[in-house]
Amino acid sequence: SQQGEEDPQALSIQEGENATMNCSYKTSINNLQWYRQNSGRGLVHLILIRSNEREKHSGRLRVTLDTSKKSSSLLITASRAADTASYFCATGLSGTYKYIFGTGTRLKVLA
Amino acid sequence: DAGVIQSPRHEVTEMGQEVTLRCKPISGHNSLFWYRQTMMRGLELLIYFNNNVPIDDSGMPEDRFSAKMPNASFSTLKIQPSEPRDSAVYFCASSPGTGSYGYTFGSGTRLTVV
Numbered sequence: 657s658q659q660g661e662e663d664p665q666a667l668s669i670q671e672g673e674n675a676t677m678n679c680s681y682k683t684s685i686n687n688l689q690w691y692r693q694n695s696g697r698g699l700v701h702l703i704l705i706r707s708n709e710r711e712k713h714s715g716r717l718r719v720t721l722d723t724s725k726k727s728s729s730l731l732i733t734a735s736r737a738a739d740t741a742s743y744f745c746a747t748g749l750s751g752t753y754k755y756i757f758g759t760g761t762r763l764k765v766l767a
Numbered sequence: 768d769a770g771v772i773q774s775p776r777h778e779v780t781e782m783g784q785e786v787t788l789r790c791k792p793i794s795g796h797n798s799l800f801w802y803r804q805t806m807m808r809g810l811e812l813l814i815y816f817n818n819n820v821p822i823d824d825s826g827m828p829e830d831r832f833s834a835k836m837p838n839a840s841f842s843t844l845k846i847q848p849s850e851p852r853d854s855a856v857y858f859c860a861s862s863p864g865t866g867s868y869g870y871t872f873g874s875g876t877r878l879t880v881v
Contacts, residue, residue: 687867698771698858699810701869744810748867753798753822755870757810 660745660758668764675732677761679745680725686748688721689755690730693742702730702743707750737767773859773873780880785847788876790859791840800870801834801844802858810858816842849880 663678679688687706691699705712705721705728712719718731732739742762746755772791780786792799801813814824816836824834831850836842846853856877860870 689869691870691872698872698874699860699870701871704867704869706867746870753815753817754812756812757802759809 660747660756662743662745662758662761664761665759666762666764668766669735671735671737671765671767673735675735675739675763675765677730677743677763679728679730679747679758681728681745681747681756681758682726683747684750685723686750688719688728688748689746690717690719690728691744691746691757693744693760695741699744732763735763735765737765739763740765771859771861771871771873773857773876775876776874777877778879780849780878782850782880783848784880785845786849786853786878786880788844788857788859788878790842790844790873792842792859792861793871794840796861796863796871797839798862798864798868799836799842800860800862801842802860802872803855804858804875805855813844813857846878849878851880854878854880 660679660681689704690702693699703714705719716733721728742760744760745758774789797818799816804810813826814834815822819836834844856875858875860872862868862870
């Protein structure tokens with residue numbers, strides 16, 4: 657089964673609104689990453705948050721991590737049509753090099 | 768830097784044929800990963816190389832799949848013989864190392880086995 661499960665599976669919002677996606681996982685992690693995938697393209701690394709960090713910002717992106725709840729959230733503020741894509745969390749399993757990708761959230765930003 | 772380069776972008780082949788997918792990682796990256804993406808199973812890690820050495824191939828679905836990394840700038844994933852259920856998008860990714868590094872993904876090879 658997937659280590660990471662994103663919620664919601666799909667999200668549709670208006671341009672300018674904020675988009676929040678959540679990721680839950682099952683086992684201990686070293687860190688967690690978020691990626692974006694545009695249709696028909698490869699994944700693009702957005703941000704990495706370590707297990708001892710609680711919040712991280714990068715431009716319009718804000719990521720939180722709650723290791724006690726085994727969950728993370730990705731907030732995209734002031735969304736744009738160009739943010740339309742699928743977003744994946746990837747959990748770096750403790751004691752390994754492995755990253756396990758979640759099921760993804762399909763975000764659609766309407767102009 | 769041109770990023771991670773994969774070829775071909777698209778491959779259509781008949782069942783039973785051999786398929787070879789190619790990847791050129793970013794120069795200086797010593798970790799290379801092959802992933803497979805399908806609607807049903809999402810992104811699956813197939814194999815991981817570190818410094819050209821296969822470290823973990825537990826994700827390779829069966830003996831029909833093999834991967835090599837003869838040098839730091841080239842890797843191949845081979846399927847022989849191919850089957851329709853192998854149809855997927857295959858991604859190669861590289862990173863500067865293991866641990867707290869993001870991966871750089873290639874654009875993928877869309878494989879269709881008919």
